[in-house]
Amino acid sequence: MKMKKFLAATLAIIMAMGVLGGCGNAPTAELDKVNAELTAVKAELEAAKVFDASKFPKWFEEEGTWRTVENANTANNHPGGFIKDASGKPSEENLKAMLHMASLAVTSGGKSDWYMVAVTDPDEQKVIIGDKYGEATSDGTVTVLVFGERLLRPDVRTDESNTYQPDRGYYDAGIVTGYLNVAAISLGYGTHMFMTPALPGVNGFNDGDIGLDAKKYLEGTKYYMASTHESFSTENMKFVCAVVIGTLDEKVESGVTQKEFPDNWIIWNK
Structure with missing residues (x-):
């Protein structure tokens, strides 16, 4: 700004x-x-x-759209914070840059058992996200689905290529999502994240079940496991979250959340 x-x-x-x-x-x-x-x-x-990378944290807070971009809500006449026409949509070049930066995320045991799918079609984005929490998607957004392995119980999996370790699986997917978010902000975009979009099914985050059904977005894909130098089918990937990415409409008053972000941390010394 x-x-x-x-x-x-x-x-x-x-x-x-x-x-x-x-x-x-x-x-x-x-x-x-x-x-x-x-x-x-x-x-x-x-x-x-x-370019001075040491100035990035200050820029991030003062210049970046790091607060969650608000959804449009007809009930209270809020137009939403994203630009809705195609001018606000991330370019293909920038989208690839975001996905690549997210791919640099450090993971548990060096396993790259996660996957991202960028959905650019506006109608399909609306099917995924829905409008339960207001309207978030439009011609001006891209929605990235984040999946993780190690999240399905052995009786649910279709192969034995990985083990059931939900703590590490969610840890990895969370780090990848964080990198994606920072990448989007650094390129001038804002985001809104969803753990419970309009996909069919039940989340099942804690029981190792299938969860929300997003399998059609993974059809015919494989992921590369860096730790073993092998490729595996994504059929045992589980949906973790969806990240809507777009450009903040600066003409909209209160286009981002105004919640408080406290410094809940200390520097501990013995």
């Missing part, structure tokens, strides 16, 4: 420079003032060219 204001100010200065420069009798003091401001802007732009 601050960067956009900065660019707007820069444009205003450049326009003022052009106007004053076109006046033969422009006051010297005014020209000097604009020249000084333009010099400062040039310095800012030069500094911006240098």
